[in-house]
Amino acid sequence: MNFSELTALETGELIRLRKMSVTEAVTSALDAAEALNPKLNSFITICREKALKRAAEVQKRITDGTLSSPLAGVPVAVKDNICTEGIRTTCASKMLENFVPFYSATAVERLERAGAVIIGKLNMDEFAMGSTSETSYFGPVRNPHDISRTPGGSSGGCAAAVASGIVSGTLGSDTGGSVRQPAGCCGVTGFKPTYGAVSRYGLIAYASSLDQIGPVCGDAADCAAFTDAVCGRDERDSTSRDMFSGSLLSSLTGDVKGLRIGVLKESLASDKVDFEVSAKVAEVIKEFEKAGAVIKKVSFPYFDEAFSAYYTIAMAEASSNLARFDGVKYGFRAADYEDLNDLYCSSRSEGFGEEVKKRILLGTTILSGGYYDAYYLKAMKWREIIKAELNKIFSETDLLLTPTAPETAPLSGRSVSDPVSVYYSDIYTVLANLAGLPSVSFPCGTDRNGMPVGAQFTGRAADDGRVLNAVHAFQLMTDYHKLKADLNIQNGCTGQSDAQAGNSPCYQEKQGVEKTYEI
Amino acid sequence: MKTDRNTVKYAAELSKLRLNEDETEKMVNELGKMTKIISALECSDIPEISSDKSLSFSAMREDEVNQSAEREKILENAPEHTGEYFCAPDTFEQGGAEE
Numbered sequence: 047m048n049f050s051e052l053t054a055l056e057t058g059e060l061i062r063l064r065k066m067s068v069t070e071a072v073t074s075a076l077d078a079a080e081a082l083n084p085k086l087n088s089f090i091t092i093c094r095e096k097a098l099k100r101a102a103e104v105q106k107r108i109t110d111g112t113l114s115s116p117l118a119g120v121p122v123a124v125k126d127n128i129c130t131e132g133i134r135t136t137c138a139s140k141m142l143e144n145f146v147p148f149y150s151a152t153a154v155e156r157l158e159r160a161g162a163v164i165i166g167k168l169n170m171d172e173f174a175m176g177s178t179s180e181t182s183y184f185g186p187v188r189n190p191h192d193i194s195r196t197p198g199g200s201s202g203g204c205a206a207a208v209a210s211g212i213v214s215g216t217l218g219s220d221t222g223g224s225v226r227q228p229a230g231c232c233g234v235t236g237f238k239p240t241y242g243a244v245s246r247y248g249l250i251a252y253a254s255s256l257d258q259i260g261p262v263c264g265d266a267a268d269c270a271a272f273t274d275a276v277c278g279r280d281e282r283d284s285t286s287r288d289m290f291s292g293s294l295l296s297s298l299t300g301d302v303k304g305l306r307i308g309v310l311k312e313s314l315a316s317d318k319v320d321f322e323v324s325a326k327v328a329e330v331i332k333e334f335e336k337a338g339a340v341i342k343k344v345s346f347p348y349f350d351e352a353f354s355a356y357y358t359i360a361m362a363e364a365s366s367n368l369a370r371f372d373g374v375k376y377g378f379r380a381a382d383y384e385d386l387n388d389l390y391c392s393s394r395s396e397g398f399g400e401e402v403k404k405r406i407l408l409g410t411t412i413l414s415g416g417y418y419d420a421y422y423l424k425a426m427k428w429r430e431i432i433k434a435e436l437n438k439i440f441s442e443t444d445l446l447l448t449p450t451a452p453e454t455a456p457l458s459g460r461s462v463s464d465p466v467s468v469y470y471s472d473i474y475t476v477l478a479n480l481a482g483l484p485s486v487s488f489p490c491g492t493d494r495n496g497m498p499v500g501a502q503f504t505g506r507a508a509d510d511g512r513v514l515n516a517v518h519a520f521q522l523m524t525d526y527h528k529l530k531a532d533l534n535i536q537n538g539c540t541g542q543s544d545a546q547a548g549n550s551p552c553y554q555e556k557q558g559v560e561k562t563y564e565i
Numbered sequence: 566m567k568t569d570r571n572t573v574k575y576a577a578e579l580s581k582l583r584l585n586e587d588e589t590e591k592m593v594n595e596l597g598k599m600t601k602i603i604s605a606l607e608c609s610d611i612p613e614i615s616s617d618k619s620l621s622f623s624a625m626r627e628d629e630v631n632q633s634a635e636r637e638k639i640l641e642n643a644p645e646h647t648g649e650y651f652c653a654p655d656t657f658e659q660g661g662a663e664e
Contacts, residue, residue: 148638284624354605365580372581374653379644386654390581398582404595407576411596412603414579417566424606434614465595469602 049074050211051530054120054268057214061108061119068108068119068163072101075121075165078212082533085193088206090126090184091134092166097121100163108161116271116295117215118161125201125218126167127174128259129248130154133164137250138172138182141371141378141397151248152283153217153259153276160275168203168216172399173368174224174252176200177471178461181401186458189232190531191497195455198231198471200224204262205232209531215263215272221252222356223450223475225260226487230450230500233489233529235517236262237269240507241482243289244273245280253363256356256479265527266488266517270294273510289508297511298518303338305516307331307503308443311345313474320453326491326499327449333523334516344439344446349473351428356476357469358412358425364402365409371397401461433481440506445516448474450487450500474502484510488517489526498529566603568596 049071052060060066076094083089101121107113124130127137129147131154136142150158158164171181179187179202187202189195190210197206201218205228208216218225220238229236238260249259261272274293280286309331314324331341373379373393380392398406412421439446451471461468478485485504492498505513521527566572573592577584584592636649645652 145642148634148641279624281626284626287624350605354603357599358603358606369580373644374651375639376642377644383654386656387581389654391583394581395583403582404592404599406580406582407573407592408596408599410576410580411566411568411572414576421566421603421606424611425603427611428606431612431614466598466601469599 050078052214053264054122054214055116055271057120058116058118062114068101068105069098071119072097072121072163072165075213078210079123079166079207082210082212085533086188086190086206086210087185088169088187088197088203088210088212089123089166090136090138090169090182090203093133093164096133097163097165104161104163113161115160115275117157117275120162120215121165121213122157122162123166123168123204123207123213123216124154124164125170125204125216127170127219127250127252128154128217129250130164130167133167135167135250136184137174138170138184139397139399139402140183142250143183143378145376147248149248151259152245152280154248156276157217157272162275165213168201168207168218170203171200171401173250173364173402174200174219174221175364175401175405176461177223177227177468178456178458179203179228180458180461181399183399188458189455189497190533191233192455192495194458195497196231196458196460198228198451198455200228201236201262202228205229205234205236208232208234208262208264210533211530215261215268217259217272217276218262219249219252220258220260220479221256222360222479223472225262226475226485226500226502227451227471229262229487230489230502231455231498233492233498233526233531234262235265235269235486235488235527236260237266237273237486237514238478238484239273239277239510240289240484242285242287243277243484243508243510245278245283245286247280247282251367253360254367255363256360258479265521266486266514267295267298269486270298270514270518290510294511294514298515300515300519300522302334302516302519305334305339305445305512306342306443307334307339307516308342308344308439308446310446310448311343312349313448318452318470318473319449320493322493323449323451323453323499327447327501330447330490330501330520333520337519337523342443344443346435346439346477348428348432348435352432352477352480353470353473355425355428355432356472356480358421359429359480361405361409362412362422363409365406365413368398368402368406373397429480432477436477436481436483444505444509444512446504448502448504450474450502454493454495454497454499478504481507483507484513486513486517488520489529490520490524491526492529498526566600566607568593568600
């Protein structure tokens with residue numbers, strides 16, 4: 047059986063029907079993770095021992111009938127900024143290199159309660175600050191479709207792990223597109239639920255008013271199942287709430303007749319968007335027209351302001367959130383210091399990477415006396431205007447269609463050589479974060495280099511079911527989501543079966559990856 | 566936004582980050598590039614809208630005292646601790662004022 051081609055729901059169903067054991071599924075995922083990590087670097091931590099122990103426990107509960115859930119026994123992985131009790135959670139930073147949380151995030155608790163088995167923690171941009179997954183202290187993540195390219199970011203490890211078939215589903219986080227943009231780059235489906243649908247308790251904060259935990263999976267149905275498992279009110283996050291009347295999975299009818307889809311003129315007829323990306327999104331429109339959806343052209347005049355407002359708010363909140371890392375309570379402490387102030391300065395200067403420092407410095411400047419009114423306050427006002435403008439669009443349409451990003455996955459090194467262009471890859475994703483709306487990226491074809499193109503639907507607040515149903519309908523009509531990275535040919539890796547036999551070149555290289563740990 | 570050496574040094578001081586001369590120079594350059602991405606706020610006039618706060622949400626709950634975690638577990642991640650407290654360098658010099 048080829049485990050790497052199964053969706054999470056298919057794996058769960060085979061386990062339920064006793065056609066596959068939990069240990070088989072988990073072992074296969076662990077073997078694949080270990081075999082492919084030297085090439086992709088998608089995992090920071092692989093926890094074989096813990097995962098196998100838990101697989102046996104979950105199997106027992108499934109067998110004795112005390113656990114039944116669509117995700118029971120399914121191997122999953124979690125972005126390394128989401129706390130996992132007893133499993134190192136680094137945020138891809140030297141600052142938290144040895145941090146082992148004594149509690150799990152609510153989303154992790156709930157995913158485990160549904161019977162999922164965590165096999166490891168996924169690489170990302172340091173503190174989720176980046177769009178290429180290159181700012182990680184543990185080295186860059188590579189795109190499984192072409193390892194000379196980035197997987198997008200910041201949840202690049204999530205997208206790479208799913209695109210390469212290591213796991214069928216992951217939990218990531220999305221502050222300005224960090225679930226959706228890498229999903230677009232890697233040809234998988236990434237969903238940011240409405241703000242408040244999933245508790246942020248245990249998510250290491252970047253920008254709290256924008257952050258949201260969301261799944262990166264192979265298709266919309268898996269995204270719905272993951273969101274169903276983790277959503278709902280949590281006393282430990284006052285912004286969380288019970289948002290949906292039924293399960294999202296049951297809302298996936300595949301019927302889009304009469305659905306009103308707004309197409310943003312500025313996002314397709316623009317010199318900022320690669321022509322192949324525009325062409326693929328135009329084909330999405332045709333598919334929906336054929337299925338009976340109603341297409342409307344709409345306009346959003348404030349992209350530049352939204353983009354500036356997003357980065358202003360994100361950096362301001364980051365500078366405040368990251369003040370907690372002081373070398374005293376947890377995290378990295380410098381070896382040499384003279385007094386308390388020196389301890390703070392040395393620990394933070396040695397513990398944070400360059401991109402994080404840049405954002406803290408700019409965020410601090412934005413919040414300081416001379417600039418607060420001119421930038422932060424203005425950004426907050428623009429945020430309200432952007433919400434109002436989007437509400438206006440949603441009075442005439444049900445969903446908004448844009449490309450996920452203006453171009454496909456950039457070549458590695460772009461975040462260093464041209465950082466400003468990397469920031470612009472978030473231009474279509476930040477709107478949903480500013481307004482707290484549900485938004486999903488899904489694959490809609492490939493470009494001339496064979497790299498996946500992502501399209502994005504955004505919907506009204508709490509209308510997550512409709513957003514996912516549109517993608518589900520598209521995935522019933524097309525096969526783009528089934529395109530898997532051809533790791534055998536391109537990366538010279540012989541894949542799972544050889545890894546299990548112990549003779550994969552990638553498997554042997556594992557010894558050379560110094561910063562991947564077993565727990 | 567001005568991103569000269571003084572701005573960067575002041576922000577570093579407020580952020581408890583230490584930059585040497587080379588790093589300061591590099592940050593001046595890098596932050597200069599980053600200010601471009603927030604520059605749309607500088608020249609934009611803000612249109613009037615009727616504010617919609619419907620998306621703002623924060624649930625209230627009873628203000629009850631709960632133990633969030635055990636002290637021992639919290640201290641396990643501390644770089645240095647006494648078993649009861651976090652350890653940090655002295656804030657005040659040892660010894661009292663002389664009579």
